[in-house]
Amino acid sequence: MNVTVSKGNLHDFSVCLPASKSLSHRALIAAGLSSTGCRLHHVADNNDTSATMHALKMRGASFTKDGEDWLVHGCSHGAIPAQPIDCCESGSTLRFLIPLFAVQPGTAAFTGHGRLMQRPQSVYADLFAKQGLRFEKQGDILYAEGPLSCGTYQAAGDVSSQFISGLLFALPLLPGESRIIVSEPFESESYVGLTLDILHKAGIRVNRQGNTFTVPGNQTYHMPAYTVPGDDSQAAFFAALALISDKDGDILNMDHDSHQGDHVILDHMRAFGAEVSEIPNGYHIHAADPHGAVIDLGDCPDLGPMEFAMAACVRGDSTFLHAGRLRIKESDRIACMKEEMAKLGCMLEDDGDTVYVHGGKGALRPSAVLGHNDHRIVMALSILAACSEQPITIEDAQAVNKSYPDFYQDLARTGAKISYDH
Ligand SMILES: O=C(O)C1=C[C@@H](OP(=O)(O)O)[C@@H](O)[C@H](O)C1
């Protein structure tokens, strides 16, 4: 699908964020492991969370829709399906579920689409090899053998926190105590915090001392009823729109007490010269004095694409530190943003782990841009287009379905002009 976006009648706006994708995955998993049954409210409905639900069904959980809620009946030790488990394009689904299917004997097969099966699995590859278990990719199928043993798991912290979250979900189901020791730098650490929050709600005990997580075995999940909060990662798009377009934006369904690492978007917005104030159920963003900033993306990589684009439109240059892992997401988010922003006349340079964006861009050069099948690239480019007098066409725009299927409906409520070419 191609979508053409321009400024149209852009005005002050109010947008209500969808439910958090990260917390939805976690709540679905904790519920899918609870045999006591559980009601989940406001679960994010997108391709990634559907992949997690589908995989949990293959493991033996059942999900029934009751109005807006999901009623979940789970099981702690599920079946290993004969068919490959299709994780679609979701890194979270694949990395959270590999160890869960490996708590029992047998070999589970996983597959995926887009770039998923090329994204790194080195942390699990090493851990499975140490236990003499098969962990092997043949074409687009990954085979992972169980049973994992209790004991000590040494895991690199600089590839993806999703490996640590995956182990934290699975190790409580093993018969004895385990320890995970994460090496520095421990990047995207806040996401492990979200996993611990959900485990705690589900009655699972984990003792954390620094980078060492001690997990008693033989535990049982009891996920209580839970409402998934709004998605702070998605706030970046509309906060950036407010800053670049000089329209005031109310961003609703954003928890004031959020533990999501991407809540830091509010601090980033202040660093870029926005005034941010608390309002009931969210935040008000006002572009006071937009200018460049120095931003650390180590704990919040998903904010990168939108912030690169925003940085091009403000006065002065910006620097993004610890950005290297953006290369191993749904696309190489540094190379893709560089390529697409160049088409619009914006300049991004990179040097290893650091990205530099030259600010001060006035009118964007009208051009068709590619979304590279990456939802965050598509949404970042669409926000730039919504600030442009000239229409800009974004190709591959259906990628928004990965995390935010209603993105264009919400963008249309800001007054931006949007047309679709299916
Ligand atoms: O645990 C999670 O929900 C996620 C962790 C992050 O990945 P990394 O840990 O690989 O950075 C983030 O980029 C991803 O979108 C969601």
Ligand SMILES: C=C(OP(=O)(O)O)C(=O)O
């Ligand atoms: C990287 C992302 O998700 P995942 O790793 O789950 O595919 C994302 O949502 O930007």
